[in-house]
Amino acid sequence: MREGPDIARIASLVGDPARANMLNALMGGTALTASELALEAGVSLPTASSHLSKLMEGGLLTLASQGRHRYYGLASAQVAGMIEAIIGVAEAVGPKRVRPGPRDAAMRVARVCYDHLAGEQAVAMLDRLFDRKLLLREHNEIRLSSAGASHFSALGIEIQAKARRPLCRACLDWSVRRSHLAGTLGAAILDKIITEKWARREKDSRAVVFSPGGKREFERVFLA
Amino acid sequence: MREGPDIARIASLVGDPARANMLNALMGGTALTASELALEAGVSLPTASSHLSKLMEGGLLTLASQGRHRYYGLASAQVAGMIEAIIGVAEAVGPKRVRPGPRDAAMRVARVCYDHLAGEQAVAMLDRLFDRKLLLREHNEIRLSSAGASHFSALGIEIQAKARRPLCRACLDWSVRRSHLAGTLGAAILDKIITEKWARREKDSRAVVFSPGGKREFERVFLA
DNA sequence: CGCATGGTTCGATCCTCATCGAAGCATTCC
DNA sequence: GGAATGCTTCGATGAGGATCGAACCATGCG
Known part of the structure; x- marks a missing residue:
């Protein structure tokens, strides 16, 4: 005991x-x-x-x-991470959904995770940002390169390191089982996606749905 | 609803x-x-x-x-990960410990996480394995290099990819907030540490206590 | 001011579920 | 086979806590 x-x-x-x-x-x-x-x-x-x-x-x-x-x-993001972990287990053991429905499919593609983008799109984006050396892995942390800093500021994404919160953080995706980008930068990117109207939040859901044009723009900027 | x-x-x-x-x-x-x-x-x-x-x-x-x-x-390791996440939140919000006691200190240094080593020692080990290019980061996964394969087999650590379980996996440490090595290889390393009697499991606890000589050996092999 | 709206506190009800003792199965040892 | 051990099921008890209606604060509006 x-x-x-x-x-x-x-x-x-x-x-x-x-x-x-x-x-x-x-x-x-x-x-x-x-x-x-x-x-x-x-x-x-x-x-x-x-x-x-x-x-x-x-x-x-x-x-x-x-x-x-x-x-x-x-x-805190830590609390959000805990809930994602519990959701992950519930998904795994839950024989709830026999087949993933359409709403779940949308959730897998792109959804909001606390304050940043998650899902397949987000995972692909993080991969690409590493490939283009806009972000760098450092031990187990993620750092913004100088090229990345100028790239994001050119996009009009404000980057300012808040006191408590890390700029970049990896967040584990329950649907894909890979990491996506969290932290201040992750939040700023989601903000851009929404304000540019590339995508909209599904009503009463965490799902994020891209418009055809918005998807093109997003892919041009982040997945090129 | x-x-x-x-x-x-x-x-x-x-x-x-x-x-x-x-x-x-x-x-x-x-x-x-x-x-x-x-x-x-x-x-x-x-x-x-x-x-x-x-x-x-x-x-x-x-x-x-x-x-x-x-x-x-x-x-599953996923269930273990969820419990670690909950522990992390409980640690963070719990005003339980005014100061970390001695037992907690030992837990921070080295402890068992499901079937592999966690804590400061484990985090340091993973860092060093990357530095020595015995393990390689690939996207968000960890791969064993050929140098690493020969290194571990020289140590007598059996490496065989089981069907379902990945060889290497990163597992987030609640005490350090950094990753340590899980997966089959992580389990094999813990096994080696115990069978070589470099360290022993604390009775009724997850803490792992290194003997003075064992600590030297462990550091020579994994932290050099 | 008074009224409307957003929110919390109080009190009573009800139900789930954690708990243990006793009895029942299963396995192993002699 | 019989006794012992390890574990589960059954039944009864009890306590915690989830729920809502009604009453009670607080803020904002006219």
Whole structure:
């Protein structure tokens, strides 16, 4: 009966269906209000509020108050990574989907992971950025080369190393089992994709759908 | 109220203290019997048995019957990775340890992760193997170079690619936040360390303690 | 100010599930 | 075969916690 970190406490927070739905919704990266999360989880507002305070107390969420709105978001990329890991196991053992449906197919191609792009497109992009030496592997970290710095700034992607958050990070993809790009740069790239309207977020889903023209542009810029 | 993989189901399996203790114990990599796990979790044998069947049904465990003994083990490295991720979050948010105690310090230096070595020593080893070009990074995978193949076989470390399991794999370390070596080769190296008596497994813990002479040998062979 | 809206707290209800003792199977040893 | 060991199933008990309605704060708007 050793001590150690209280893993059961963390896991049981994710282990309730209502809370799991909320966390899943927050994996989209945008912070949501209590009522939106209540709707998402399919519970009443009081119930949702109770769950949210538990998640807060457990350190899994952050809260940003803006006037009478209170926006809940995932506490950290580490928490997001944990949830992806759990999703990965659930996918693997779950005999749920006999065949992957169309929505799942879209998710495999491209989806939002916390605040950056994930899925086949994202994995291909990271590979290509390495090939073109815009990013460099260093031990197990990823570094931006000087060529990469000028390349991204030419694209109008702001690059500024925040204090706490690494610029580039590798994030493991549950669908492809390969890494894609996270960190500030990964977030900035997703931002560009959305603001340029190359792709749009699927309603009520993490899926990201490229328009035909947007796909061409994306491939020209990142997969060339 | 979307469908998707049943993440709550998986998380709730880990969310019970008794089950979490069992899984934690199994992170040591050796399969254990129901009575050992009952002792580990601090519950009676019937209770443990009930938990074990739930974990089996959830696909988190594998069972190997040998005579009247039934050995339970983690189902896959993916499950082990998920548990490491949860441990990582629990470490991060848990204000448990004010200061890391001595046992925790030993865990940080070297410990067993499923079936291979983790901790600072393991991270340093992987770095060095890359530097010496015994292992090569390829995209996000790790490949054994021909120099590496002869090097390991000279050490008497058997290298044979099993069908299902990759030879080399990167596994993220929760204490160091860097990768260490998993896969068949990682397991073989841990095996060598133990059989050569360079280090011993701490009783009732995942910690691995090197003897003074063993540490020298390990450093000569893997960190030179 | 008063009213509407977003959110939390309180209280009561209900149900799942963790727990253990006792009994039942299976395997091995003598 | 019989006894012992390892483990599972059954049944009863009990506690934690998920849920919602109603009441209660807080903010913003007219």
